[in-house]
Amino acid sequence: MSEQQPKDAGLRSAEVTEGADRAPHRSLFRAAGLEDDDIHKPLIGVANSWNEIVPGHVHLDELAEYVKEGISEAGGTPLEFNTIAVDDGIAMGHDGMRSSLPSRETIADSVELMTNAHRFDGIVALASCDKIVPGMLMAIARLDIPAIVVTGGHMAAGEFDDEPADLASVFEGVSKYNEGEMTEDELYALECNACPGEGSCAGMFTANTMACVTETLGLSWTGCATVGATDTRKRTIAKQSGQEILRLVEENIRPSDLLTRESFENALMVDLALGGSTNTMLHLPAIAQEAGVDVTLEDFDEVADRTPHLAHMSPSGPWRMEHLRDDGGVPAVLTQLSEQLHLDRPTVDRKTIGDRIDEAEWGGAVVQPRDDPVHEDGGLAVLRGNIAPDGAVVKAAAMDDEMRQFEGHARVFESQEATLEALDGGEIDPGDVIVIRYEGPRGGPGMPEMLEPTSKVSGSPRLSGTVALITDGRFSGATRGAAIGHASPEAAAGGPIALVEDGDTIEIDVDEGRLDLAVSDEELRERADAWTPPTIEATGVLERYAAMATSASTGGILEAPDRTASTEIRFE
Structure with a gap:
């Protein structure tokens, strides 16, 4: 022996x-x-979503070496394994986008299975981009063993016509090209310069929103969210995180010690202050459920009423992640919210949220003062009405002010593809409200993102600021404009959005939180009596997802099995 x-x-x-x-x-x-x-020695799992497809992940193999070096130096044995990562930008606008949200559940399951099977004492998760960070966080909450997350960092902003550019700029450039506002050579130059290298897309899109949320929850190192992918400080954070996981194991500090109701409230405030992606309104409830905490759309609503929008980030504003980093990053945001935050919440790097505020360096260029915000209320809003009685969401920070109260006539489409055909054919006019339905978690299936239709609207001088879009699907974090998603219940589940007809008047009031169809209750009941559920055609993963996915209003999580159902032994 x-x-x-x-x-x-x-x-x-x-x-x-x-x-x-x-x-x-x-x-x-x-x-x-x-x-x-x-x-x-203690065995530490290094859960890595590296692949050669996603710009936010192509460098994570190198970053993992620094994590493993830190683990080894601190007296542990690192054991690296991989999980999947879907690039939402590449999956956008075709049937592949249906695979994106379901991948979140696969990521969570794969990390849970690997960790449980091999009895790791702790986990360091390396992740970037849209569904991958939430999937990792769901697994970490579910497993409840010591864990640290190293988010991979943002790419640098690109440049076009002497202005900063990013992925959203390219999507909107396609619309400008189609409308004759940009030449083919200009579009090609934009394509080649908007995304200059590795890292998650440069704006406050879903990936970077989730990185900021992770840092606020206390599960990543101070500054991790805004240190760029190629910055040497990211390597230092990776190594420090590897070292620190051994302390968390030794002291048995677990995610349940960090992921409390108070820490989720802190995360909601930072999310709203940054004008983050509407996708967080799917992911935070899903993560919270795994942690045994109830986070609902009502919580977003309540916190938004008392949280100002402080940073005018891309896609609606001029600032990218590198600018937020230079202005003090997430700690700078915390300084302006300090009177509302739960300052005693601990984090993985031996600091409380209050400590992070005490050490913060706030420049005041990107993060505006609490008493002089971009908007008085938070960057995300929940709308309710007879189209979406369980709620719909909008990135209010990315809307034109004149669209916050809007009335228009419905143009109804049963799929994203039909909508794109209408937009490309010039069939949408100012004053229209585009309604895209049967694209929810079950009806999609997979609840695809719809950056292409919103980009075609936002990138069109004729339609931008004059057309709204409502869907039971969801939007990319790069979306801007009057894009209202997550309409719940979804059409496939019999939600009222299934009853909207061409020409109906739709009333939007973001300030009052309303989304209404100007049709009598009697007429809606008659339409409901004539409605028949759609046949959902899907195979494999999407078939299982369609059968189990819950409403977007509860995070699009999968339904738990009925453990009380009786089973009888039957004989011939």
Whole structure:
């Protein structure tokens, strides 16, 4: 037998490394390259979403080396494994986008399965981009073992015509090209210069919103959210995170110690102050549910009423992530919200939220003062009415002020593809309200993002600021304009959005939180009596997702199985 001292029996990994019965397990660890000393140290899983497809992930293999170096130096054994990552930009505008939101559940499940199977004592998760960070956070909350998240960092802003550019600029450039506002050569130049290298897209889109949320929740290092992908400080954070996970294991500091009601309230405030992506209104409730905390659209509504929008970030404003970093990052936002925050909430780097505020350096260029905000209320808004009685969401920070109260006539489409055809054919006019339905979690299935139709509207001088869009699907974090998503219940589940007809008058009032169809209750009941549920055609993952997905108003999570159902043994 080895002369190595057995590890603390309280560690999970002792279940696969200690005692005579675990000789076969140790034999397999040796076959994977571990030696006696490695086997008897705490085993730390390094969950990595690296691949060669997604710009936000192509560098995570290198970043993982710094994490593993930190783990080894602190006395642990790092064991890296991978999970998937979908690039929403590449998946956008075609059937592949239906795979994006369901991938969140696959990521969470894969991290849970790998960690449970191999009895890791702790996890360092490396992730970037839209569904990957939420999926990792869901797994971390579900597993409730010591964990740290290293978000991969943003790409630098591009440049076009001496102005900053990013992915949203390219999507809107397509609309300008189609309308004769941009030449083919100009569009090509924009394409080549808007996304200059690795990292998540440069604006306050979903990936960077979730990075800021993760830092505020206390699960990533101070400054991690706004340090760029190629910045050497990101490597330092990666190594520090690897070192610190051993302390969390030793002291048994778990996600449940961090992911409390108060920490979620802090995260909501930062999200709203930054004018973050509407996708957080799917992801935060889903993460909270895994942590045993109830976060609802009502919470977003309530917190938005007392949280100002402080940073005019892309896609609606001029600032990108590098500008937010230079202005003090997430800690700078915290300084302006300090009177409302729960300052005693701990974080993974031995600091409280109050400590992070005390050490913050706020420049005042990007993050505006609390008493001089971009908008008095938060950057996201919840709307309700007879189209969406369970709620719909809009990135109010990215709307033109004149669209906050808007009335128009419905142009109804049963799919995103039909909408794009109408937009390309010049069939949408100022004053229209585009309604895209049967694109929710079940009806889509997969609740696809709709950056293409919103970009065609926002990028059109004729339609921008004069056309609204409502859907039971969702939008990219890069979307701007009067784009109202997550209409719940969705059409496929019998939601009232299924009853809208061409020509109906729709009334939008963001300030009052209203979204109404100017049709009598009697007429709606008659339409409901004539409505028949659609046949959802899907196979494989999407078929299972369509059968199990819940409403967007509850985060699009999967329904738990009925554990009370009785089972009878039957004989021939």
